Amino acid sequence: DIQMTQSPSSVSASVGDRVTITCRASQGISSWLAWYQQKPGKAPKLLIYAASSLQSGVPSRFSGSGSGTDFTLTISSLQPEDFATYYCQQANSFPPHFGPGTKVDIK
């Protein structure tokens, strides 16, 4: 199985800040990575797939990059509605494991 790690586990930030979250795969997965946002009590929402492709309807302040084993999710200017937990998911093969999550909260 390909295992996923994320860092940091949590980050405190202010509205307008640039936030970067890192995800690492235990082996190379090319560009096959997805990112999700989850708010309390809600289902996860797909933000980015294939490492850098923005899902329809997702604001352009979200961007993804990386390939191989190292990936990043960047929020260019944090908005109040962006305070949530973010998960990466390896999209290369079954099983499609998720990372442990990164919580973005208010500073």
Next chain:
Amino acid sequence: QLQLQESGPGLVKPSETLSLTCTVSGGSISSSSYYWGWIRQPPGKGLEWIGSIYYSGSTYYNPSLKSRVTISVDTSKNQFSLKLSSVTAADTAVYYCARLVVVTAIRFDYWGQGTLVTVSS
């Protein structure tokens, strides 16, 4: 707009079998390019993929749960189901069903709202 809705008991006794159904509306479960999956989230913890099924019945399971999991599909009802046997308190979680895109990159693009299943006597 595609919608998924989980249904099933919210309380299951230890050692018994957890059974959930996901009903898909606004689209056909028999569409190519998609699998259908179950993901769970214990209270306060992260997401765990349980398994996925194609409309033909082809399945993939999480190796850590494989011995206890069965996922099935009923195309006539546009539904797929999860059975998890021999449950313990560790199986208490919110269970989500989701559509899994398997072209270009594997990703879950539509999710149900989730249903909390508590394992307790």
